[in-house]
Amino acid sequence: MLENNNFDKELLDSIKDKKISPIPRWHFVFRELAIWIAGLALLLVGAFSFSLMIFFSQFSEWGVYQRLGRWPLQYLFIALPVFWLALLISLTFLVFYDFKRTKKGYRYPVLVIIGGAVILSAGLGAAFHKFGLAEEMDDLISQNTPYGFYGGVINPHLGFWSHPEDGRLIGLVLGEEKADVYDVIDIRRKEWRLFTQGAKNDWGVEIMIGRPIRVIGEEISGEEFKAIEILPLNSGRGIFRGFPKEGMLMPPGPRGMEGFRELDERFEE
Amino acid sequence: MLDLEQAGKLTDEELVIRSLENQENFLYLIQRYKLKIFNFIKRITNVPDEDAEDLLQDIFFKVYLNLNGFDADLKFSSWIYMIARNQVISSHRKLKARAEGYSYPLSDEIAQRLVSEFDLKKDMDNKILKDNIEKILDGLNEKYRVALVLKFLEEKSYAEISDILKKPIGTVGSLLNKAKLEFKKELLRQDIKL
Numbered sequence: 001m002l003e004n005n006n007f008d009k010e011l012l013d014s015i016k017d018k019k020i021s022p023i024p025r026w027h028f029v030f031r032e033l034a035i036w037i038a039g040l041a042l043l044l045v046g047a048f049s050f051s052l053m054i055f056f057s058q059f060s061e062w063g064v065y066q067r068l069g070r071w072p073l074q075y076l077f078i079a080l081p082v083f084w085l086a087l088l089i090s091l092t093f094l095v096f097y098d099f100k101r102t103k104k105g106y107r108y109p110v111l112v113i114i115g116g117a118v119i120l121s122a123g124l125g126a127a128f129h130k131f132g133l134a135e136e137m138d139d140l141i142s143q144n145t146p147y148g149f150y151g152g153v154i155n156p157h158l159g160f161w162s163h164p165e166d167g168r169l170i171g172l173v174l175g176e177e178k179a180d181v182y183d184v185i186d187i188r189r190k191e192w193r194l195f196t197q198g199a200k201n202d203w204g205v206e207i208m209i210g211r212p213i214r215v216i217g218e219e220i221s222g223e224e225f226k227a228i229e230i231l232p233l234n235s236g237r238g239i240f241r242g243f244p245k246e247g248m249l250m251p252p253g254p255r256g257m258e259g260f261r262e263l264d265e266r267f268e269e
Numbered sequence: 270m271l272d273l274e275q276a277g278k279l280t281d282e283e284l285v286i287r288s289l290e291n292q293e294n295f296l297y298l299i300q301r302y303k304l305k306i307f308n309f310i311k312r313i314t315n316v317p318d319e320d321a322e323d324l325l326q327d328i329f330f331k332v333y334l335n336l337n338g339f340d341a342d343l344k345f346s347s348w349i350y351m352i353a354r355n356q357v358i359s360s361h362r363k364l365k366a367r368a369e370g371y372s373y374p375l376s377d378e379i380a381q382r383l384v385s386e387f388d389l390k391k392d393m394d395n396k397i398l399k400d401n402i403e404k405i406l407d408g409l410n411e412k413y414r415v416a417l418v419l420k421f422l423e424e425k426s427y428a429e430i431s432d433i434l435k436k437p438i439g440t441v442g443s444l445l446n447k448a449k450l451e452f453k454k455e456l457l458r459q460d461i462k463l
Contacts, residue, residue, distance in 0.1 A: 007299075007303065007322070008296055008299045008300055008303065009296070011299055011326055011329055012292070012293070012295060012296050012299070014326065014330075015292070015295070015329075015330065015333055016292070018330075020330055020333055020334055021334075022289060022333060022334060022335070022336040022337045023334055023335060023337055023338065024337060025337040025338075027337075027338075028337060028338040103340055104342075106431075106435040106436060106437065107431060107437055107438070108437060109437045109439055109440070
């Protein structure tokens with residue numbers, strides 16, 4: 001049957017009967033464009049992940065952790081930006097999957113695509129970090145993410161430092177009672193009287209009201225903390241943006257209006 | 270609509286453009302490829318002729334439907350073979366050994382090329398050769414059979430096979446090497462002395 005012309009004509013008649021018509025060109029153009037845009041978006045997010053990896057890695061402070069007597073492996077998990085690394089790996093595979101679906105993506109070997117994605121993410125990520133975008137991104141994320149997730153997963157470095165019972169305090173300076181004595185509120189909204197006289201300050205940290213602070217020391221009582229060493233707070237500063245600052249009325253952060261009113265009444269000056 | 274003589278002078282790619290302008294011109298593309306695609310279907314599946322014709326019809330429907338998506342950077346033949354292969358796979362038919370009595374239309378030239386490629390006996394009768402090669406191909410995994418059919422029976426280049434299978438050229442090379450090894454193993458397994 002194939003050898004005669006009936007098959008050809010019948011096939012063409014079938015196309016007409018079924019009203020089959022070619023899918024419009026714009027459909028294919030749009031599809032290709034959508035795949036490329038998705039790929040670029042994934043690359044951008046990957047680049048941000050990489051920039052945040054650099055950002056968090058630069059605050060490793062090996063010396064500090066050694067002094068605190070942490071196991072190297074335990075410290076590795078805290079200091080390494082595991083979340084961002086895992087996100088970068090996932091995004092790289094998504095970029096690979098996406099690129100393979102472009103018109104000519106199938107021609108490239110796996111290693112070339114993945115290698116290219118990693119190099120592009122790394123290059124862009126390094127640029128983002130150099131121009132301060134990583135820090136801005138961290139501020140934004142820490143301000144808008146519940147502390148449990150931010151301190152536990154995204155930036156476990158911060159979670160590690162919120163343990164005054166173990167001699168590590170992180171908080172917002174609310175006021176100065178007298179010289180070297182400050183009122184500080186920690187991540188869990190507990191208030192402390194912080195004594196800084198004689199504390200080591202190799203980083204030259206300026207203690208300012210309305211700015212976050214990080215200290216190594218010891219808990220004297222349930223409300224008092226004696227600082228032995230003062231350190232800068234380099235990441236997660238956005239968490240404190242929800243707290244009220246002197247002279248400024250701030251909208252409540254992720255923890256709600258109740259906490260804001262309570263602090264506003266306590267520190268109305 | 271073009272006449273036969275005019276159509277005969279046009280390349281596949283030009284016929285695609287003409288088919289988009291006038292549906293009737295698609296007839297010439299059907300005429301050019303119906304036998305090649307039919308043989309390709311028969312070489313990689315076990316379906317009877319009637320089913321192969323149904324598949325062929327579905328393939329041409331798909332070709333016509335996606336004509337605007339044809340990338341002129343590719344050869345049309347690679348594109349239509351790619352659609353054919355995908356359509357065969359998506360129809361979920363099991364690619365088992367072909368039905369009894371069917372014989373691949375192997376030319377003497379192709380048979381001799383296979384002799385040289387697989388290092389077989391050069392003075393063998395072509396008919397015996399063809400019968401045995403078909404038996405061995407039937408025993409292979411689908412991906413190896415398709416690769417060998419495309420390379421040695423359809424005489425596609427590595428670049429064309431890459432476009433048809435949507436795999437990098439390096440992967441096609443590895444696939445064909447493995448396919449040849451599997452062919453030789455199957456040859457031993459079936460105890461065929463070629």
